[in-house]
Amino acid sequence: MRCLTHTLFRRLSCLSPQCMPWRWSQILSPKELSLRQSCSARPGVMTATDVVNYWQKVFETNGIPEARESSEYIVSFVLGAKTFQSLSSKSLCTPLTVAQQEQIQQLSNKRLERMPVQYILGEWDFQDLTLKMRPPVFIPRPETEDLISLVVEEESLMYKKNSGLCFPVSAPHPVILEIGCGSGAIALSLLCKLPQSRVIAMDKEEAAVDLTRENAHRLQLQERIHVLHQDVSYSSAKQLLLWGPVDFIVSNPPYVFHEDMASLDAEILRYEDLDALDGGDDGMRVIETILVLAPSLLKDSGSVFLEVDPRHPNMVKDWLQAHPNLLLVLRAVHKDFCGKPRFLHIQKQSR
Amino acid sequence: MVNSLLVLGFVPEKPCPRLCMNVPRLLQFASLLRAVRAPGWRPWILGHMHFSLHRAPLLQAAGKKNSLSLLALTEAELEEQFVRGHGPGGQATNKTSNCVVLKHVPSGIVVKCHQTRSVEKNRKIAREILQEKVDLFYKGEESDVFKEKKALEKKKQEKKRRAKEHLERKKLFKEMQQLDTK
Numbered sequence: 001m002r003c004l005t006h007t008l009f010r011r012l013s014c015l016s017p018q019c020m021p022w023r024w025s026q027i028l029s030p031k032e033l034s035l036r037q038s039c040s041a042r043p044g045v046m047t048a049t050d051v052v053n054y055w056q057k058v059f060e061t062n063g064i065p066e067a068r069e070s071s072e073y074i075v076s077f078v079l080g081a082k083t084f085q086s087l088s089s090k091s092l093c094t095p096l097t098v099a100q101q102e103q104i105q106q107l108s109n110k111r112l113e114r115m116p117v118q119y120i121l122g123e124w125d126f127q128d129l130t131l132k133m134r135p136p137v138f139i140p141r142p143e144t145e146d147l148i149s150l151v152v153e154e155e156s157l158m159y160k161k162n163s164g165l166c167f168p169v170s171a172p173h174p175v176i177l178e179i180g181c182g183s184g185a186i187a188l189s190l191l192c193k194l195p196q197s198r199v200i201a202m203d204k205e206e207a208a209v210d211l212t213r214e215n216a217h218r219l220q221l222q223e224r225i226h227v228l229h230q231d232v233s234y235s236s237a238k239q240l241l242l243w244g245p246v247d248f249i250v251s252n253p254p255y256v257f258h259e260d261m262a263s264l265d266a267e268i269l270r271y272e273d274l275d276a277l278d279g280g281d282d283g284m285r286v287i288e289t290i291l292v293l294a295p296s297l298l299k300d301s302g303s304v305f306l307e308v309d310p311r312h313p314n315m316v317k318d319w320l321q322a323h324p325n326l327l328l329v330l331r332a333v334h335k336d337f338c339g340k341p342r343f344l345h346i347q348k349q350s351r
Numbered sequence: 352m353v354n355s356l357l358v359l360g361f362v363p364e365k366p367c368p369r370l371c372m373n374v375p376r377l378l379q380f381a382s383l384l385r386a387v388r389a390p391g392w393r394p395w396i397l398g399h400m401h402f403s404l405h406r407a408p409l410l411q412a413a414g415k416k417n418s419l420s421l422l423a424l425t426e427a428e429l430e431e432q433f434v435r436g437h438g439p440g441g442q443a444t445n446k447t448s449n450c451v452v453l454k455h456v457p458s459g460i461v462v463k464c465h466q467t468r469s470v471e472k473n474r475k476i477a478r479e480i481l482q483e484k485v486d487l488f489y490k491g492e493e494s495d496v497f498k499e500k501k502a503l504e505k506k507k508q509e510k511k512r513r514a515k516e517h518l519e520r521k522k523l524f525k526e527m528q529q530l531d532t533k
Contacts, residue, residue: 069448073468085465117447125468142449142470143441149471256443267445277442309441337433337470338440 001136001205002274045095048087051075055108062112065265070117074107077121114266126185129192129219133183137211138276140185143336144252144307147343148189150334151176151250151305154345155194158247158301173198175243177297179232179251179290180204182276184212184225186250191221198224200242204231205273233289237296245299252307253286255279283309287316291346295326300350304328310340320346419495421486424478430454433470453477455485 046054052071059067072084078100081087096104110120118124118133125131126140127148133139155174174197178187181201191199203209209229216222226242256264256277268277279285287306294304308316313333320328327349336342434448450465451473462484464477487494 066447073447082468083465086467116445118445125472127469127471138442139445141441141445145469145471252442254442260439260443264443265445268443272445307441309439309443336440337431337474340440342441 001207046101047095048075048079048092051096051101051104052084055104058108059111064111064114065267066117070111071108073117074111074120075104078103078107082125114270116267116271119271127189127192129185129188129215131183131185131188131215132211132218134207134211135271136273137205137208138182138272140183141252143338143342144186145189146334146336147186147250147252147305147307148193150343150345151190151248152193154303154305155197155248172196172247174247175200175245176248176250177240177246178202179249180208180253180276180286181212181227182208182252184215184227186252187212187225188215188219188221190250191224192219198226198243200226200228200240200246202228202230202232202235202240204229204233205275207273208276232286232293235293237293240293240297245302246297247299247302249290249294249297249302249304251286251290251305253279253290255283255287255307255309255312257281257283257309257311279309282315283312284315284319287312288319291316291320291323291326291328294328294346295348298348300348302348303331304344304346304348306344306346307342308344310342313341313344316344316346419499421482421495422489424455424482424485428456429478429481430456431474449473451477453481455481458485458488460484460488 052068052075055071055074056067059070064070076082076084076087079087079091079096081091107120111117115135116139118139119135122133123130124133124139127145131140158174159172174194176187176190176194176197176199178190178199178201181187181203184201187199187201191197201212203212206229209227212225212227213222216225216227228240230239254275254277256279258278258281261269261274261278264277279287287308290304290306298304306316313330317330320326320330328346329349330344331347332345333341334343334345430453432452432454434446434450434452438444447468449468449470450463451470452461452463453474454461460481462477462481464473464480466476467473483496487496491497
């Protein structure tokens with residue numbers, strides 16, 4: 001696991017000291033104090049809207065990205081809501097208690113240190129699930145929500161194929177292997193969407209294994225998921241085949257090109273596990289590891305679903321052609337909601 | 352919540368070319384696509400809208416609005432925007448803005464949704480809200496949305512009227528009691 005230390009990061013990013021205050025007593029500069037005073041209609045009384053506006057300006061002054069969104073999420077969270085838009089107009093005008101204002105202050109100070117909102121709140125949503133978040137375990141990205149839909153769709157197509165047309169067959173129990181489970185977002189979403197499925201989830205980092213187990217327990221899914229502390233780069237198929245060959249391998253492996261790592265935002269570089277992101281020189285290192293292992297893990301006609309960098313589809317196509325012995329074929333490339341090629345569907349051919 | 356949607360007005364216009372429907376690109380990937388058949392209830396499949404030629408029309412919005420019969424929307428008529436920026440996206444970005452802006456091109460109606468912290472859910476909700484707005488736009492008073500709203504209003508008025516009547520009767524009764532005791 002790698003995380004940049006504060007000093008190392010500062011040398012690399014050359015940010016001005018103003019952008020990275022260390023103590024919150026330094027944060028209340030004269031400029032911010034006057035902002036605090038001017039925001040409120042009545043002195044000492046602040047509504048949710050006042051506070052959001054106040055912290056938005058503070059974040060902007062300090063060069064914090066997504067100033068408005070960060071402010072809204074923090075204030076909503078303290079008021080017990082998930083988004084600012086979901087707060088009733090009544091609660092928007094109600095004065096905040098001192099305790100609430102203090103909590104907002106505490107959380108906002110962390111944002112001033114570029115901590116990602118998801119870590120500040122200690123939770124985030126992924127599809128229908130609310131999951132605990134904790135640094136440095138990788139925060140699920142919104143694009144990855146689409147990966148779930150792809151797997152679910154393929155599973156229903158496979159089921160229709162296998163069950164025939166005339167009579168219902170007892171529901172199959174698809175076994176899914178997730179490589180690099182992080183917070184458990186993909187594994188647990190799949191368990192929810194495919195009620196008959198079981199998942200083997202693995203991650204090389206103990207913090208991720210712990211967090212996935214914790215989230216599984218919170219969602220009462222612990223009976224259907226087995227979480228392994230295992231590095232795929234040093235695993236044999238035998239170690240992973242707890243329940244025999246699997247129907248699906250799903251992964252959001254580290255796929256950032258190594259040369260791109262340094263230009264990532266401070267939120268990522270300072271707080272997230274960089275090993276969850278760095279895919280080596282061409283971003284292909286872990287992808288290739290998974291594909292090499294896949295044939296010995298998958299049932300015939302089983303599928304691998306991967307999230308990748310938009311440059312990878314052609315690279316993977318070429319790589320698979322150069323490794324015909326694996327009997328893996330690229331079935332489809334799917335775009336994410338921003339129109340970028342993002343997901344690969346690779347299938348094991350029957351012999 | 353009603354606060355969550357923002358109708359940015361409409362400008363009736365000719366149907367526009369669909370977003371991302373670049374035919375040469377489509378042909379390039381055609382060999383990699385398998386035919387997508389949407390399961391009956393699911394109105395859209397993420398990512399596929401950029402490839403598919405003819406999508407099954409959206410069926411009625413799920414949930415309590417199942418009884419309403421609304422005009423179907425096809426993905427081809429919709430333009431979607433996300434506040435995700437032009438960056439690389441995916442792992443390389445960690446942004447929390449999950450706001451979805453959805454436009455129905457033929458009518459020009461736009462809906463903005465930031466109700467949840469999940470992009471997928473916001474997309475779903477945006478489509479439900481947009482479907483209602485479009486239905487209202489084309490059908491006016493004939494729209495089930497309009498009718499249901501009117502019915503709810505009527506119910507509310509009825510309730511108010513009965514409550515008022517009840518209070519008056521109580522008042523009258525009390526006054527009569529006081530007279531009796533004198």
